[in-house]
Amino acid sequence: MDTDYDIIVVGGGPAGYTAAIYACRANLRTLQVAGIEAGGQLMLTREVENYPGFSRGVLGPDLMENMRQQAENQGVKIIYDNATSVNFRSYPLEVYVNEERFRAKAVIVATGASPKWLGLPDERRLLGRGVSSCATCDGPLFRGTDSTVVVGGGDTAMEYTLFLSNLVSKVYVVHRRDSLRASKVLAERAMKNPKVEFVWNSVVEGILGERKVEAVKVRNVKTDEVREIACQSVFVAIGHKPNTEIFQGQLELDEEGYVKVYDGMRTSVPGVFAAGDVHDRRYRQAVTAAGYGCMAAMEAIWFIERGEPEKLLKP
Numbered sequence: 001m002d003t004d005y006d007i008i009v010v011g012g013g014p015a016g017y018t019a020a021i022y023a024c025r026a027n028l029r030t031l032q033v034a035g036i037e038a039g040g041q042l043m044l045t046r047e048v049e050n051y052p053g054f055s056r057g058v059l060g061p062d063l064m065e066n067m068r069q070q071a072e073n074q075g076v077k078i079i080y081d082n083a084t085s086v087n088f089r090s091y092p093l094e095v096y097v098n099e100e101r102f103r104a105k106a107v108i109v110a111t112g113a114s115p116k117w118l119g120l121p122d123e124r125r126l127l128g129r130g131v132s133s134c135a136t137c138d139g140p141l142f143r144g145t146d147s148t149v150v151v152g153g154g155d156t157a158m159e160y161t162l163f164l165s166n167l168v169s170k171v172y173v174v175h176r177r178d179s180l181r182a183s184k185v186l187a188e189r190a191m192k193n194p195k196v197e198f199v200w201n202s203v204v205e206g207i208l209g210e211r212k213v214e215a216v217k218v219r220n221v222k223t224d225e226v227r228e229i230a231c232q233s234v235f236v237a238i239g240h241k242p243n244t245e246i247f248q249g250q251l252e253l254d255e256e257g258y259v260k261v262y263d264g265m266r267t268s269v270p271g272v273f274a275a276g277d278v279h280d281r282r283y284r285q286a287v288t289a290a291g292y293g294c295m296a297a298m299e300a301i302w303f304i305e306r307g308e309p310e311k312l313l314k315p
């Protein structure tokens, strides 16, 4: 069959690298379109202590660099650019990087998810000037400042809160309800921390400051009372959005845009498999993403070995 590659992996996080490593080790011609900012969300993390195999933990960017080198050493051809479109309506499957077209027998979609934003105009304006979605990356910039605000009530918000409490004198957690979504252990740790103050039932309505963050405007949704909290930074930790724009109209997505996955990591299109946060809203861990990458690659390998590509080409 006339294809450039047997398998194309789209995505450059743990799911993508793992899938590419497995595909290449099955002696299949493997292309990985890893993205301009290859590495995924672990590039925004510091210590990763729950990825097995590292008795003292590992830095997120170091873990990703190791995965990248491992994939290259196995012979994966990696492009550090974004896939700009796909055509899954014909076969072989097509993936475009700008004008360049690549054709393959199977595609593994592993484009992950990105942080959500509050949608305030000042959030964009002050991004990088105190507004951030990653405390582990940007928190150290605010070491020794008086106060910071974390928005959200999930595990990420609590992780950020605990991390920032070691750097900043006071951490305000603004949460829209009066109870946390975060796991008990993280929630309790944050609640017991004397540097942390919870601002319950409240939403951030504005971020103030000319050239850098100086305060946030917060409204209590029960009383409608509005107050300003002085701070030098704001960390938004309100969840993630799957990176599936280029698959719209090509793959079945759910109402929030996650790729719908069927038994065997299959998507709605034969030969296209999905792995990691792009379909998984439940576990969202580096290790589960890597596991899904392995599963999707094995399914893609079996799909090719079973002779499915030839069947798809028959008139």
Ligand code: NAP
Residues within 6 Å of the ligand: 118, 151, 152, 153, 154, 155, 156, 157, 159, 176, 177, 180, 181, 182, 203, 237, 238, 239, 240, 281, 282, 283, 284
């Ligand atoms: P999440 O669990 O979806 O939590 C998002 C939080 O933001 C929720 O508290 C939500 O409020 C709030 N929120 C959402 N949209 C909002 C908006 N527009 N305005 C204000 N608040 C808003 O996201 P996450 O914390 O990033 O965690 C994602 C997944 O990763 C979870 O499964 C989590 O367990 C996992 N995780 C685990 C760890 C760990 O185990 N160490 C660390 C980080 C993440 P509501 O509660 O009212 O919905």
